[in-house]
Amino acid sequence: MGLIIENISKKFISKHNQMHALEEVNLNINDGEFICIVGPSGCGKSTLLNVVAGLEKSCEGRVCLNGNVINGAGPDRAVMFQESALFPWIKVIDNVEFGMKMAGVPREERRNRALKYLKMVHLTKFQNSYIHELSGGMKQRVALARALTLDSKVLLMDEPFAALDSQTKTILQIELQQIWWETKKTIIFITHNVEEAVLLADRVIVMSANPGKIKKEFNIQLARPRKFESVDLTYLVADIMKELISEVEKVAKFEYDSDWNMEADTILSDIDNNLGAGL
Amino acid sequence: MITIWELVYRLTVDVLGIWKPYVFPSPIEVFKTFKHLLSNNILIVAIIASMQRIIIGYLISLILGIVLGLVIVRYKYIDENVSALILGIQTLPSICWLPFAVLWFGLNDSAILFVTTIGSTFAITIAIQSGIKNVNPLYIRAAKTMGANGLNIYWNVIMPASLPTIVSGMKQGWSFAWRALMAGEMLFATVGLGQVLIVGRDVADISQVVAVMIVIILLGLLVDKLIFGKIEANIRYRWGLNSN
Ligand SMILES: Nc1ncnc2c1ncn2[C@@H]1O[C@H](COP(=O)(O)OP(=O)(O)OP(=O)(O)O)[C@@H](O)[C@H]1O
Ligand SMILES: [Mg+2]
Numbered sequence: 391m392g393l394i395i396e397n398i399s400k401k402f403i404s405k406h407n408q409m410h411a412l413e414e415v416n417l418n419i420n421d422g423e424f425i426c427i428v429g430p431s432g433c434g435k436s437t438l439l440n441v442v443a444g445l446e447k448s449c450e451g452r453v454c455l456n457g458n459v460i461n462g463a464g465p466d467r468a469v470m471f472q473e474s475a476l477f478p479w480i481k482v483i484d485n486v487e488f489g490m491k492m493a494g495v496p497r498e499e500r501r502n503r504a505l506k507y508l509k510m511v512h513l514t515k516f517q518n519s520y521i522h523e524l525s526g527g528m529k530q531r532v533a534l535a536r537a538l539t540l541d542s543k544v545l546l547m548d549e550p551f552a553a554l555d556s557q558t559k560t561i562l563q564i565e566l567q568q569i570w571w572e573t574k575k576t577i578i579f580i581t582h583n584v585e586e587a588v589l590l591a592d593r594v595i596v597m598s599a600n601p602g603k604i605k606k607e608f609n610i611q612l613a614r615p616r617k618f619e620s621v622d623l624t625y626l627v628a629d630i631m632k633e634l635i636s637e638v639e640k641v642a643k644f645e646y647d648s649d650w651n652m653e654a655d656t657i658l659s660d661i662d663n664n665l666g667a668g669l
Numbered sequence: 670m671i672t673i674w675e676l677v678y679r680l681t682v683d684v685l686g687i688w689k690p691y692v693f694p695s696p697i698e699v700f701k702t703f704k705h706l707l708s709n710n711i712l713i714v715a716i717i718a719s720m721q722r723i724i725i726g727y728l729i730s731l732i733l734g735i736v737l738g739l740v741i742v743r744y745k746y747i748d749e750n751v752s753a754l755i756l757g758i759q760t761l762p763s764i765c766w767l768p769f770a771v772l773w774f775g776l777n778d779s780a781i782l783f784v785t786t787i788g789s790t791f792a793i794t795i796a797i798q799s800g801i802k803n804v805n806p807l808y809i810r811a812a813k814t815m816g817a818n819g820l821n822i823y824w825n826v827i828m829p830a831s832l833p834t835i836v837s838g839m840k841q842g843w844s845f846a847w848r849a850l851m852a853g854e855m856l857f858a859t860v861g862l863g864q865v866l867i868v869g870r871d872v873a874d875i876s877q878v879v880a881v882m883i884v885i886i887l888l889g890l891l892v893d894k895l896i897f898g899k900i901e902a903n904i905r906y907r908w909g910l911n912s913n
Contacts, residue, residue: 407780423736443814444813444814445810445813445814447907463813463814464811464814465812465814465815465816467814468814468815469810469811469814471807471810471811473807475808475810475811476829477808477811477826478827478907478908478909479829479830479904479907479908480829480907481831488812488817489816490823491826492812492816492817492823493816493817520906520907520908520909522909523909524713524907536815540815540816568908598745
């Protein structure tokens, strides 16, 4: 039972190069578990999430949800994207109702349930607004409400709070924890922010790049509700950060043709040198 | 503005005599002609005839344009072979189809209807095609994760998402159709605004010519602003494209 990611490999082949985005990724996720994935940019986090969502096909391996092999997107796995991906041509409430409409839920029930979820994210006042009338944080909250209406066991979130200011982020983190607590969903949550990962997750997965692999797992056994100020949390964050920074450095070296050094001030002079040589 | 017009008329035609009265109309004359054309029903009959033609022509082009656009988007093979052709044909002013139409249908209403329809059809086809192709793929992905598939995605996501482009194509199609219709009517219609315009020329009645021109402008504006303007304003509001 649960969500089982088995031996997933994924290559992107384009005209100029071949990208090994994922290599033999294995992950067993229990029902109701909150997983956070961190890793350097471009290590294949989004790709992995999209494979689980069924939006992208893997070259090898398979994903099973409760014993059924996943093959295509479906409402049993709600997805929240980095950009809210709300529809600008309909009102907030109709956006929230969209999934239920696709499922053929009768109009009245649909409306009631949508209102319930909008209430959960404190946006009932904006039900008749259009999307462009909302702030970034409000958009992500509507997207969260829209994902929740699917009533799926699994919720996939790709850096949903990355573009938000820290206050809004904190509020949404608290809301998300509460919702997870109440609904007992299985959540896969991608983030760049290690603190956020430790705050939310039962398990933090650190990925490495080129090829994208799981490097290390951390079980977070802190009591909930968690606070940023707690010493245990800070300690764990530092631990994971160490792991992550060495990965980020590796990627940077690779991308900047090994001129890269973590001492930032040398980079600028390097660039200057290159410019001089080019003249 | 009308006062200035009248003053210019008085000055150049009556006082200085630079222009002959059949070259430059006075607003009073134009208004009189306008009333005359109204009272003997010529204008009303002409407007009805022209409107009938444009509505039929436009509806046909709407249906053909949408169907053709959808077929092109659906079948890659057709897209690759037909799209460039349509873009090429589209650069041809509709009225250039008239000789072709006359050879096909003869000197009659069908030929006029054909030139009215043809330019508009391709404008709408192109709009459908580019509108659908430019739908943000994120919307489609999001819809898929919410359980939408096949026709549902078309109807609930792709169509509304491409509506802004499609409506501006429809508007462009309308103006193509209107121009082509007027040109066609001027050449050989027995009734219609273009025909009244040509009669004005034949009897050297500049007032009639100008009066009919004004009617044509007003009708064009009316449809453009009232119908398409409203729809576009509504779309812009929903999408948040208004600057204020
Ligand atoms: N459609 C695609 N075609 C070709 N290459 C792709 C495609 N999508 C992703 N890639 C490549 O696969 C790798 C992994 O991309 P992915 O988006 O999964 O990274 P990520 O870990 O989500 O990065 P970030 O943290 O910046 O979002 C990248 O190197 C990227 O260049
Ligand atoms: Mg990503």
